[in-house]
Amino acid sequence: MSNTLQFTAISGVNSEDAVCYILEIDEAKILLDCGSYEDYSGETLAQLQRVARQVDAVLLSHPDAAHLGAYPLAFSRYGMTCPAYATQAAHLMGRLCMQDVVRSLRAREEFALFDERDVDAAFENITPLQYSQPKTLSGKHSDIVITAYAAGHSIGGAIWTISNGAEVVLYAIDFNQMNEKHLNRCSLMEGSTGTVAQRLMRPTLLITDSYNALYKLPTRAKRAESFLDSINSAVKRGGNVLVPVDSAARVLEIAYVINEWWPKDKRRRDSHALFLLARCGRKTKSFAQSLIGWMADSIESQLSNKDGKPFELRHITVVQSMDELDRKMRSDPKSRTRARKAVVLATLEGMSLGYSQELFVRWASDKNNAIVLPQRGPPKSPTRDLFNKWWEHTQGNLPRGSPVKLVAPTLLPGADVQVTIKRRVPLEGSELEEWIALDKRRKEQEAARDAIMQRNRTMLDSDDMSSNGDSDDEGTRDMGIVPTVREVDVEAFSEIDLEMERLRGGQSYDLYVKERGRVRGLDAQNQSYCMFPFQEKIRRVDEYGEIYDLEKYMQVEETDDVDFVPEADNAYESEPEDENDGRPTKSVMERIRVDVRCKVSFVDMEGRADGTSVSNILVQIIPKRLVLVHGTSASTQALADYCRDPQVPVTKDIYTPGVGEILNVSSGLNAYKVKLTDALFKQVQLANVQGSMLGYVSGRIKYAQNDDLPVLDVDSSGMAKAWLPPTFIGDSKLSLLRGVLESRGIPARFDSEGTLVCDNAIAIRRGVKKNGNAETIRVQGNPTAEYYLIRSIVYEHFATV
Numbered sequence: 070m071s072n073t074l075q076f077t078a079i080s081g082v083n084s085e086d087a088v089c090y091i092l093e094i095d096e097a098k099i100l101l102d103c104g105s106y107e108d109y110s111g112e113t114l115a116q117l118q119r120v121a122r123q124v125d126a127v128l129l130s131h132p133d134a135a136h137l138g139a140y141p142l143a144f145s146r147y148g149m150t151c152p153a154y155a156t157q158a159a160h161l162m163g164r165l166c167m168q169d170v171v172r173s174l175r176a177r178e179e180f181a182l183f184d185e186r187d188v189d190a191a192f193e194n195i196t197p198l199q200y201s202q203p204k205t206l207s208g209k210h211s212d213i214v215i216t217a218y219a220a221g222h223s224i225g226g227a228i229w230t231i232s233n234g235a236e237v238v239l240y241a242i243d244f245n246q247m248n249e250k251h252l253n254r255c256s257l258m259e260g261s262t263g264t265v266a267q268r269l270m271r272p273t274l275l276i277t278d279s280y281n282a283l284y285k286l287p288t289r290a291k292r293a294e295s296f297l298d299s300i301n302s303a304v305k306r307g308g309n310v311l312v313p314v315d316s317a318a319r320v321l322e323i324a325y326v327i328n329e330w331w332p333k334d335k336r337r338r339d340s341h342a343l344f345l346l347a348r349c350g351r352k353t354k355s356f357a358q359s360l361i362g363w364m365a366d367s368i369e370s371q372l373s374n375k376d377g378k379p380f381e382l383r384h385i386t387v388v389q390s391m392d393e394l395d396r397k398m399r400s401d402p403k404s405r406t407r408a409r410k411a412v413v414l415a416t417l418e419g420m421s422l423g424y425s426q427e428l429f430v431r432w433a434s435d436k437n438n439a440i441v442l443p444q445r446g447p448p449k450s451p452t453r454d455l456f457n458k459w460w461e462h463t464q465g466n467l468p469r470g471s472p473v474k475l476v477a478p479t480l481l482p483g484a485d486v487q488v489t490i491k492r493r494v495p496l497e498g499s500e501l502e503e504w505i506a507l508d509k510r511r512k513e514q515e516a517a518r519d520a521i522m523q524r525n526r527t528m529l530d531s532d533d534m535s536s537n538g539d540s541d542d543e544g545t546r547d548m549g550i551v552p553t554v555r556e557v558d559v560e561a562f563s564e565i566d567l568e569m570e571r572l573r574g575g576q577s578y579d580l581y582v583k584e585r586g587r588v589r590g591l592d593a594q595n596q597s598y599c600m601f602p603f604q605e606k607i608r609r610v611d612e613y614g615e616i617y618d619l620e621k622y623m624q625v626e627e628t629d630d631v632d633f634v635p636e637a638d639n640a641y642e643s644e645p646e647d648e649n650d651g652r653p654t655k656s657v658m659e660r661i662r663v664d665v666r667c668k669v670s671f672v673d674m675e676g677r678a679d680g681t682s683v684s685n686i687l688v689q690i691i692p693k694r695l696v697l698v699h700g701t702s703a704s705t706q707a708l709a710d711y712c713r714d715p716q717v718p719v720t721k722d723i724y725t726p727g728v729g730e731i732l733n734v735s736s737g738l739n740a741y742k743v744k745l746t747d748a749l750f751k752q753v754q755l756a757n758v759q760g761s762m763l764g765y766v767s768g769r770i771k772y773a774q775n776d777d778l779p780v781l782d783v784d785s786s787g788m789a790k791a792w793l794p795p796t797f798i799g800d801s802k803l804s805l806l807r808g809v810l811e812s813r814g815i816p817a818r819f820d821s822e823g824t825l826v827c828d829n830a831i832a833i834r835r836g837v838k839k840n841g842n843a844e845t846i847r848v849q850g851n852p853t854a855e856y857y858l859i860r861s862i863v864y865e866h867f868a869t870v
Contacts, residue, residue: 072236074274076696076724076732079120080104080113083702083727085280085448087135088242089117090698091124092276094233097210100127100149101229101240101276105139106447107170107422109182114139116729121147126206128215128231129155129195131223131243132163133318134170135447141167144194145187152207156217157197158225158363161356162317164192165349169316169416172348173423177491178656200227200256218256218269221245222676223318224363228255230269236736239272239692242699243280245676246686247289251325251364251380252676257686265689273736275692277683279700282708285472286679292672295475297330299441299670300412302478304341308437308667310412313425313444313452316347321357323443323674324382324414331384342409343385346394346424347416350387385414391427419450421489426451430488430663438667439478443674451486451663458484459671478668485662493654504653680704684711687719694722694734743770743781752783756798756868763798763868797846797867803835809866815859831859 073095081088087104098120105114121143129137132155143149155163167188174180198204198217206213213233220226222245231238244255246263259266286292303310312327314320324345331343347353361369361379371379388394398409415425429451432438442459446452463476496504678686687695695712697705705725712719724732745753745766755764768781803825810817810827817827825833831850848863850856 072233072735074236074238074733074735076274076276076726076734078698078726078728078730079116080728081699083700083705083725085445085699085701086113087138087447088130088278088699089113089139090276091120092231092238092240094210094213094231094236094238097125097206097213097233098123099213099231100124102130102136102242103127103140103143103149104133104135104137105142106134106419106450107138107174107417109139109142112728114142117143118147121149124149124151125208125210126151126213126215127153128227128229128240129153129159129163130220130229130240131226131318132159132161132166133223133315134166136243137163137167138170141171141183141188141191144191145183150194153195154198154204154215154217155195156225156227156363157199158360159223159227160192160195160197160225161360162224162353164188165352165356166315166317167192168352169347169349169423173417176348177422177493219253221247221249221252221255224252224321224357224360226318228257228269230272234742235273237272238274238276239269239690240276242276242278243677246678246682248365249289249322249676250293250329251322251368253365257690265686269690271691272693274694274696274734275687275690276696276698277687279683279697279705279708281677282680282683282700282704282711283469284673284679285470285681286673287472287475291475292674293326296441296443296672296674297327299439299478299672300327301334301337303437303439303441303668304337304410304412306437306439307340307410308435308439309410309432310341310438311425311428311432311440312412312414313418313420313429313440313442313446314414314416315418315444316349316416317353319418319444319674319676320345320347320353320414320416321380322676324385325380326674327412327414328382328384338384340410342397342411344394344397344411344413345382345385345387346389346391346413346428347387348389348424350389354382354385354387391424394424418444418452419447420452420455421447421450422491426488426490430490430661433486433663433665433667436480436666436668440665440667440669441478442669442671445671445675451488454486455484455665455669456671458486458665459669473673475672476670478670480667481665481669484665484669486665487660487662490659490661491656493656496653496655500655501653508653680708683708687712688717691718692720693736694724695720696724696726696732696734698726743779744776746780746782749781749783765796797864803833806833806863806866810859810862813862815862827859828855831856833859833863 073093075093077091077093079089079091080086081090081102081104087106088102089104090101092099092101103117117139127140127149129140131137137155140153144153168185171180171183171185171188175184196204200217200219203214203216205211206215213231216230216232217227218230220228220241220243222243226243228244229240231240241255241257244257245252246254246258248254257265257269287295300310300312312323314323327343332338345354358378358380361372364380368379386397388397394411394413398411413428415423415428417423417425420426420429429440433440440455442452442456444452445456458481459479462481463479464474467474495501697708700708709723709725711717712723713721724734726732745768749766749768753764753766755762757763766781767784769784771780771782773780803819803823807817807819807825810825815827817825820826823835827833830853831848834847834849836845836847846863846867848856848860850859
């Protein structure tokens with residue numbers, strides 16, 4: 070049967086919004102990423118809610134909000150409790166990212182969509198994987214195999230392959246083909262030649278992004294130098310520097326680069342302090358040190374260094390609140406009166422909330438300060454607004470296809486950025502009195518409810534005791550029903566609310582209880598007496614004596630099958646926030662326009678492949694179909710036009726979908742499953758082709774009564790013995806064949822027509838069959854010993870079946 074492939078974009082097409090897509094393979098629905106930025110509004114979440122319960126598996130690529138920001142919401146509120154998968158590092162750092170986002174949101178308003186407990190529960194549902202670890206989906210979709218490969222860009226970032234029979238889908242977005250300080254490059258590239266890995270070539274479907282299709286970036290070394298120079302220029306002026314960063318992904322590369330550069334100038338260390346300001350900053354640093362195996366080889370080699378821990382970031386001071394930052398900046402060891410200046414890496418990268426927004430409002434109006442942007446930020450965020458103004462001022466006349474100019478920090482004349490500030494302020498006056506009254510009434514109701522529930526539990530315990538000695542509850546004996554404890558509890562608890570209101574309102578001080586301890590005749594009826602509400606507590610017992618809670622005496626056995634345990638105890642336990650000291654607060658909102666008088670600089674430290682690299686990689690991957698996502702309409706169209714060029718050897722089956730558009734990207738291949746008998750399998754001659762065993766099979770189909778799969782058995786008819794021409798399988802590039810011949814001592818060269826000429830006597834040409842379904846290799850020349858030697862080498866270059 071043929072596999073059906075369908076692709077639907079929920080978000081992240083023809084725009085740079087957070088990414089979320091659905092891939093349908095037959096009846097299986099796989100969610101590719103589940104991103105959302107911190108506003109948590111719009112049609113995207115509504116579409117996600119409609120399909121959440123239908124999803125069979127979730128694949129998460131990177132530990133940032135753009136790729137997993139909506140996952141806790143979908144898990145806790147939308148019912149998307151299906152299995153989810155991420156690499157071990159992305160699972161760990163992604164949880165920290167979402168904890169930082171939740172704390173930032175709750176620090177400014179009553180954010181009720183989900184909390185940190187929901188984040189923990191959602192990430193407990195994720196199955197962590199290693200790179201190159203095949204994983205079969207559970208349940209009825211066990212024929213689908215997923216595998217994660219390194220993507221670069223972020224620690225634990227993944228490129229996913231989804232395989233089902235002959236269909237192979239490669240999902241590769243936000244990858245980086247270059248090595249960085251703390252990360253190796255993506256697994257798409259292998260060796261030092263810059264070629265695509267064979268195992269990831271020729272997928273049935275390639276889903277990739279066009280985010281940087283219009284950008285041509287300078288080398289990584291030049292960008293890192295310009296980034297540090299931008300910071301240093303503000304330090305020399307005696308100003309503060311704000312670097313907006315995310316909380317768990319790109320912040321690691323940026324922090325590592327600055328930490329290595331910082332101690333090289335003593336005057337810089339004396340005049341300025343270097344801070345990481347994040348609500349989960351200490352956990353981020355601690356967990357990064359435990360993920361050395363996921364980092365670059367150069368960092369992993371530091372494990373043998375006795376001077377310190379790898380990725381220690383010893384020159385960066387981690388602070389987790391604005392008050393702590395202010396205290397550290399005031400404590401200048403050189404002067405008791407002068408406040409110390411600082412370079413601060415502050416979350417979040419969009420400056421729409423978090424500490425980065427507070428510092429932006431505080432520092433932007435001082436001409437001695439500087440804001441250095443390492444990322445463009447989410448769409449419609451203050452960071453993106455500031456980047457657009459910088460781009461127009463410095464790169465406005467940049468010709469298309471030219472590298473981005475690296476410029477020094479510059480003033481933006483007349484630049485102002487609108488910022489929406491939300492914060493929680495303590496209640497005062499009549500609002501505080503009203504809150505205290507409501508809180509007092511709520512506590513009284515809870516206390517009264519707890520007392521009633523405890524008293525009724527005690528009465529039920531006593532009823533159980535008396536029922537064992539007196540009778541089988543005469544009230545139900547006539548009906549032939551013996552009430553269970555669960556039935557009694559439900560009946561008793563249903564009267565709690567009414568009884569509580571009577572007690573609180575002073576309407577009743579007595580309770581009607583059953584008569585006990587009296588011998589009654591056969592015709593006696595149950596009677597109740599009005600008594601003061603006191604009940605002696607009697608311990609519950611069974612036929613063996615008092616009932617104990619065994620969980621109090623159980624010992625938890627430690628297991629050794631845990632892949633990773635964070636250093637700190639209760640590593641994920643929420644840290645208490647003391648910004649308001651438990652005082653009642655309310656949320657207030659204010660929209661202001663910040664006059665940006667400081668110098669602004671942007672240096673691309675996003676860790677993504679630029680347009681030139683993406684184009685070259687697409688040519689080497691050779692996909693059968695191509696879907697372009699996650700880029701503006703202009704960048705998506707530019708990359709699609711490049712691929713549609715007749716001179717570019719890339720598939721012309723290219724899709725640029727819109728939001729909600731359903732694409733049928735099936736290959737039309739027919740794949741069937743059969744069982745081979747042992748007798749037939751022994752006759753098959755298998756050849757090794759790129760790590761797989763391939764052979765030609767001829768047999769006869771048989772159907773067994775008690776088996777769903779048909780059986781392929783030996784064909785005893787004459788057709789099985791008929792001669793068939795051999796088929797050669799392998800790479801038909803003559804350039805590879807030329808290398809093989811030269812390694813065997815046979816000189817070979819290409820003539821002007823692309824023919825491979827061997828020793829000026831034998832010609833090797835590549836062609837295509839008339840039906841166009843296969844390529845041919847022709848060896849032409851006089852039948853000499855040299856001719857037969859070259860032909861045998863050509864035969865050996867291919868697998869024959």
